[in-house]
Amino acid sequence: LKMILKDPSLFETRAYVAGEWVGADDGATFAVTNPARGDVIAHVADLGRTEVARAIKAADQAMKLWAARTAKDRAQVMRKWYDLMMENQDDLGKILTAEMGKPLPEAKGEIAYGASFVEWFGEEAKRIYGETIPGHMPDKRLTVIRQPIGVVGSITPWNFPNAMIARKCAPAIAAGCGFVGRPASETPLSALAMAVLGERAGLPKGLFNIVPSTKASDIGKEFCENPLIRKLTFTGSTNTGRILLRQAADQVLKCSMELGGNAPFIVFDDADLDAAVEGAMASKFRNNGQTCVCANRIYVQARVYDAFADKLAKAVEKLKVGDGLTEGVTTGPLINEKAVEKVQDHIRDAVDNGAQVVTGGKPIEGLFFEPTVVTGITQTMKVANEETFGPLAPLFKFDTEDEAIAYANATIFGLASYFYARDIGRITRVQEALEYGIVGVNTGIISTEVAPFGGVKQSGLGREGSRHGIEDYLELKYICLSV
Numbered sequence: 001l002k003m004i005l006k007d008p009s010l011f012e013t014r015a016y017v018a019g020e021w022v023g024a025d026d027g028a029t030f031a032v033t034n035p036a037r038g039d040v041i042a043h044v045a046d047l048g049r050t051e052v053a054r055a056i057k058a059a060d061q062a063m064k065l066w067a068a069r070t071a072k073d074r075a076q077v078m079r080k081w082y083d084l085m086m087e088n089q090d091d092l093g094k095i096l097t098a099e100m101g102k103p104l105p106e107a108k109g110e111i112a113y114g115a116s117f118v119e120w121f122g123e124e125a126k127r128i129y130g131e132t133i134p135g136h137m138p139d140k141r142l143t144v145i146r147q148p149i150g151v152v153g154s155i156t157p158w159n160f161p162n163a164m165i166a167r168k169c170a171p172a173i174a175a176g177c178g179f180v181g182r183p184a185s186e187t188p189l190s191a192l193a194m195a196v197l198g199e200r201a202g203l204p205k206g207l208f209n210i211v212p213s214t215k216a217s218d219i220g221k222e223f224c225e226n227p228l229i230r231k232l233t234f235t236g237s238t239n240t241g242r243i244l245l246r247q248a249a250d251q252v253l254k255c256s257m258e259l260g261g262n263a264p265f266i267v268f269d270d271a272d273l274d275a276a277v278e279g280a281m282a283s284k285f286r287n288n289g290q291t292c293v294c295a296n297r298i299y300v301q302a303r304v305y306d307a308f309a310d311k312l313a314k315a316v317e318k319l320k321v322g323d324g325l326t327e328g329v330t331t332g333p334l335i336n337e338k339a340v341e342k343v344q345d346h347i348r349d350a351v352d353n354g355a356q357v358v359t360g361g362k363p364i365e366g367l368f369f370e371p372t373v374v375t376g377i378t379q380t381m382k383v384a385n386e387e388t389f390g391p392l393a394p395l396f397k398f399d400t401e402d403e404a405i406a407y408a409n410a411t412i413f414g415l416a417s418y419f420y421a422r423d424i425g426r427i428t429r430v431q432e433a434l435e436y437g438i439v440g441v442n443t444g445i446i447s448t449e450v451a452p453f454g455g456v457k458q459s460g461l462g463r464e465g466s467r468h469g470i471e472d473y474l475e476l477k478y479i480c481l482s483v
């Protein structure tokens with residue numbers, strides 16, 4: 001991997017703790033494999049609670065001086081960090097593809113997306129305004145200031161090795177907080193490369209820490225039990241989110257949670273079908289179906305069902321599965337064997353209950369899977385209730401608008417939703433009725449740093465991105481002055 005980088009120093013396998021590049025105290029390392037080829041590409045420092053506690057302490061110390069600097073000053077360092085990420089987009093993309101598997105153009109897209117949060121929140125630092133409130137008594141003057149919440153512990157998954165961390169560290173650091181991030185052990189290299197560039201950009205020693213570790217639950221406990229941590233931010237499954245929320249209760253720790261989704265994608269019979277197919281392809285097959293906003297259930301109105309299924313299958317057959325570093329590949333491997341089994345299980349369950357495979361349906365050697373379209377799906381099948389997190393497009397048939405809304409909302413999740421329609425009355429009714437934090441109307445792509453990303457119901461707490469995203473890292477302080 002080092003050989004194909006313009007700047008080999010971005011390939012870092014040590015942890016970044018208190019502004020130093022270090023190994024684990026006991027010298028432990030873990031292997032990182034390339035999911036497309038199955039070969040080990042790195043041995044990364046495997047930290048434990050002691051080293052993480054050290055990082056937390058350093059972050060607590062560093063943030064005092066950092067928060068005292070002017071917002072403009074903080075913004076300038078972040079702008080530099082953004083510039084460095086963009087200058088090194090190629091190398092960062094290659095590292096990302098090698099450890100995670102997504103095709104290089106997508107990986108580079110993720111770097112730009114991740115960097116955009118660093119740029120955005122650097123700018124937003126300047127707008128952390130307070131308020132004055134007319135006093136409730138003649139001698140009282142009331143003001144409200146917004147201050148950094150404190151050291152942030154972050155736990156992130158493997159599906160966006162750069163952007164998931166960027167979405168958390170950028171608002172934290174802009175607000176003046178110290179940051180300790182534990183990347184998923186499948187994908188620590190992108191996180192460490194970000195730290196290399198953060199150091200170069202001039203982030204003060206100790207403010208930003210990356211603590212790779214295979215001991216996920218130990219690190220989660222350290223974050224929940226260490227009194228210097230004031231905020232836990234997590235992206236991952238709803239189940240792990242629940243565990244962390246329970247653990248966080250002892251310290252009454254503030255938590256932001258970006259949890260699972262089960263996104264509906266509804267195609268009404270007045271939709272532009274070609275546009276709907278394009279949107280479904282983007283929403284379903286991006287990252288090989290491994291995003292929490294991927295369409296998981298595709299509902300198609302009866303009158304256009306067959307036509308849509310046909311067009312979607314044709315588009316799916318054009319996808320090219322392979323190693324993400326090979327030119328022309330649109331679809332990489334799945335992350336591991338368990339992911340392959342889950343897709344297989346969902347297809348098997350559907351077929352056993354009467355569904356038909358239109359295209360694809362089988363695993364390919366290694367961790368690859370044929371992009372798949374299945375028709376005849378019903379609400380009682382596994383795919384209706386669980387996130388597949390893979391390249392399976394299941395098509396449900398519905399008759400009326402009310403039915404589509406009821407099906408779409410029949411889940412504990414509430415992250416992203418999508419629908420295609422033309423009638424303005426219908427568009428208004430449906431966008432208001434969907435119980436989701438995000439609604440894409442006539443589009444399959446909704447992610448941007450300028451909008452608030454987050455879920456309702458059991459999909460999470462808090463929002464990332466936009467002017468709202470920094471709120472999760474600030475506390476209000478109300479000051480009552482008697483004159």
Ligand code: ADP
Pocket residue numbers: 155156157158182183184185216217218219220221235236237238239240241243244
């Ligand atoms: P995914 O299906 O994306 O792997 P998980 O919720 O299992 O979803 O994992 C998301 C992140 O949370 C990963 O980095 C994982 O290592 C970490 N994790 C899993 N279980 C725990 C736990 N009990 N405490 C802290 N982190 C955990």
